Amino acid sequence: MSTQPRGPVDSSRIPRYAGPATFARLPRLDEVGSADVAVVGVPFDSGVSYRPGARFGGNAIREASRLLRPYNPAQDASPFALAQVADAGDIAVNPFNINEAVETVEAAADELLGNGSRLMTLGGDHTIALPLLRSVAKKHGPVALLHFDAHLDTWDTYFGAEYTHGTPFRRAVEEGILDTEALSHVGTRGPLYGKQDLDDDAKMGFGIVTSADVYRRGADEVADQLRQRIGDRPLYISIDIDVLDPAHAPGTGTPEAGGMTSRELLEIIRGLSSCNLVSADVVEVAPAYDHAEITSVAASHTAYELTTIMSRQIAAAKAK
Ligand SMILES: N=C(N)NCCCC(=O)O
Ligand SMILES: [Zn+2]
Ligand SMILES: [Zn+2]
Numbered sequence: 001m002s003t004q005p006r007g008p009v010d011s012s013r014i015p016r017y018a019g020p021a022t023f024a025r026l027p028r029l030d031e032v033g034s035a036d037v038a039v040v041g042v043p044f045d046s047g048v049s050y051r052p053g054a055r056f057g058g059n060a061i062r063e064a065s066r067l068l069r070p071y072n073p074a075q076d077a078s079p080f081a082l083a084q085v086a087d088a089g090d091i092a093v094n095p096f097n098i099n100e101a102v103e104t105v106e107a108a109a110d111e112l113l114g115n116g117s118r119l120m121t122l123g124g125d126h127t128i129a130l131p132l133l134r135s136v137a138k139k140h141g142p143v144a145l146l147h148f149d150a151h152l153d154t155w156d157t158y159f160g161a162e163y164t165h166g167t168p169f170r171r172a173v174e175e176g177i178l179d180t181e182a183l184s185h186v187g188t189r190g191p192l193y194g195k196q197d198l199d200d201d202a203k204m205g206f207g208i209v210t211s212a213d214v215y216r217r218g219a220d221e222v223a224d225q226l227r228q229r230i231g232d233r234p235l236y237i238s239i240d241i242d243v244l245d246p247a248h249a250p251g252t253g254t255p256e257a258g259g260m261t262s263r264e265l266l267e268i269i270r271g272l273s274s275c276n277l278v279s280a281d282v283v284e285v286a287p288a289y290d291h292a293e294i295t296s297v298a299a300s301h302t303a304y305e306l307t308t309i310m311s312r313q314i315a316a317a318k319a320k
Contacts, residue, residue, distance in 0.1 A: 004081075005036075005082075005084040005085070006027050006031070006032050007080040008024050008025040008026050008068075008080055009025040011025065011066075011069075017066060021063045021066060022039075022062060022087035023039040023061070023087045023122070023300075024039075024066075024080065024085075024300075024304065025066060025068075026039070026085055026086055026087050027087070028087050028088075029086040029087065029089070034084070034115055034116065034117070035085060035117050036083035036116070036118065036310075036311070036314045037083060037086075037117060037119075037120055037307055037310050037311060037314070038086060038088040038112045038117040038119055038120070039085065039086070039087045039120045039121075039122065040088040040089070040090070040091060040108070040109075040119060040121050041058030041062070041089065041091070041121075041122045041124070042058065042090065042093065042105055042121060042128045043058055043059070043090050043091075043093070044095065044101050044123070044124045044125065044127065045057075045095075045124065045125045045286070046096070046098050046125075046127075047098055047125045047126070047127030047128075047161075047163060047164045047165040048253050049165065049166055049254065050253050051252075051253040051254070051286060053286035053288040053289065054123055054124055054252075054253060054283065054284050054286045055095070055125075056286070056287050056288070057122065057123050057124060057284065057285030057287065057299070058122035058123065058124065060251075060290070060293070060295075060296040060299075061122045061296050061299045061300050062122070062300075063293070063296065064293045064296035064297045064299070065300035065304070067297075068300060068301070068304050072304065072308045074266070074270050074305070075270060075273055075308045075309070075312065077308050079304070079307050079308040079310075079311035079312070082315035083311040083314040083315055085307055085311060088112060088117075091104060091105055091108040091109075093105060098127065098161065098163050098164075099163060102131045103131070105131035105132065106131035106132075106134050106135050109121075109131060109135035109136070110135050110138065113138075113139050114139075118278055118310045118314070119136075119279040119280070119281075120281075120282075120303055120307050121281040121282070121283075122281075122282055122283075122285075122303065123283030123284060123285065124283050124284075125165040125253070125283060125284055126153055126165035126166075126168055126240055126284055127163055127164055127165045127167075128281065128283065129153075129169070129172075129238045130171050130172055132236075132279065132281055133145070133168075133172045133178065136177075136234075136278055137178075139278075140234040140278055141179075142177055142178055142179040142180075143178060143179055143233070143234045143235060143236045143278065144178075144182035144233040144234065144235045144236070145169070145172075145178050145179075145182070145235075145237075145238065146186065146226060146235060146238070147183075147184065147186065147237075147238050147240075148185075148187050148238070148240060148265065149185060149186075149188065149238075149242065150190055150242045150243055150254070150255075151166065151188070151240065152169070152188060152197060152198075152201050152206075153166055153167065153170075153240070154167070154169045154170040154197075154200065154201045154204055154206065155167050155170065155193070155197065156170060165253075165283075169183075169204075169206075170200075170204065173204045173205070178205075179233055180204070180205035181205070182229055182230050182233050183204070183205050183206045183207065184206065184207045184208070184209060184229060185201075185206055185207070185208045185209070186209045186222070186243070186268065187209070187210070187211045187214065187260050187265075188208050188209075188210050189210055189211040189256055189257075189259065190256035190257070209222055209226070211243075211259050211260055212258070214264055214268070215264075219263075219264050219267035219268045219271060220267070222268055222271075223268045223270075223271025224271070226268070226272065227271065227272060227274065227275060232275075234276050234278045235272075235277050235278060236277075236279055237269075237272075237277060237280040237281075237306060238280070238281050238283070239280070239282045239283070239302055240252075240283055240284045241282060241283070241299050242254055242259070243259060243260055243265060244259050244260055244261070244265060244295075244298060245257070245258065245259030245261065246259065248260075248261055248294065248295075249262075249285075249294065249295040249298055249299075250289055250290060250291055250294060251285055251287050251288070251289045251290025251291070251295030251296065252284050252285065252286050252289065252295060253289075254284075255289075262298040262301070265298075266301060266302065266305055269305045269306060270305060273309050275309070276313065277306065277309045277310050277313065279310075280303075280306040282299050282303050282306070
């Protein structure tokens with residue numbers, strides 16, 4: 001882009017609580033024409049196995065993101081000046097037909113990615129990671145996956161349904177859209193259906209860094225290990241906000257005790273800033289169970305760090 005990116009509304013002139021919410025008060029995509037990073041919402045939660053409400057997650061994250069500021073000291077970058085980041089609004093998905101919804105998300109992602117954007121998707125339940133990965137793989141080939149979640153999400157079916165929030169990554173492995181040399185779950189914990197869940201997961205190629213591992217080894221060491229595994233492969237990061245302890249993210253549908261702190265999550269992400277991040281999602285924010293925006297604030301900062309990584313890389317590529 002020859003012109004300077006258009007950044008967020010200036011919160012020193014227009015109070016940050018005024019006006020309709022876009023992510024980080026950024027311009028809408030239709031105001032700037034095209035974007036290097038498109039922030040897109042997917043208000044869909046028909047794939048959940050327990051508490052519903054993640055369909056409201058994207059807008060809750062946008063509301064909570066009003067307080068984000070333009071300079072990110074943790075990555076020494078001004079993400080919205082380095083690249084054009086814009087809010088692409090929501091993908092209008094059918095809440096009554098999961099298969100159709102999955103197709104709609106894939107088609108919408110194809111269009112945004114086809115216009116040269118990287119995607120920062122705000123969920124929505126975790127079902128939507130599958131069509132997003134399909135779309136990213138069409139562009140980049142099989143991608144490395146870093147999956148932050150309390151859950152494996154490699155289960156097979158629920159009530160006979162193959163597209164649910166507990167099954168996206170098994171489907172993705174079956175479809176050959178993931179690089180099975182570089183698949184990791186981070187933050188896993190809690191009861192499973194049986195030991196077989198772990199055996200199946202390992203056969204698919206996943207490595208696991210549990211929530212307890214993060215606590216014992218610390219964020220820097222975990223990030224180092226993940227970076228080595230990923231190398232320079234195109235990377236997709238999928239963040240289920242229930243990776244955080246319910247104290248840090250009460251507003252979610254399937255909470256599990258013993259999770260990571262938001263500080264640990266943010267520090268691990270920052271430690272991945274040199275990775276080739278091609279797109280990312282933050283999912284499973286269900287504001288009806290939230291208090292004082294605890295969960296949506298954590299999610300907005302998570303998306304901010306991910307966006308910063310993408311913007312820095314876009315700027316570095318343009319400078320070459
Ligand atoms: N992806 C999330 N958040 N949860 C999956 C839980 C699936 C289950 O109920 O066993
Ligand atoms: Zn989960
Ligand atoms: Zn999940």
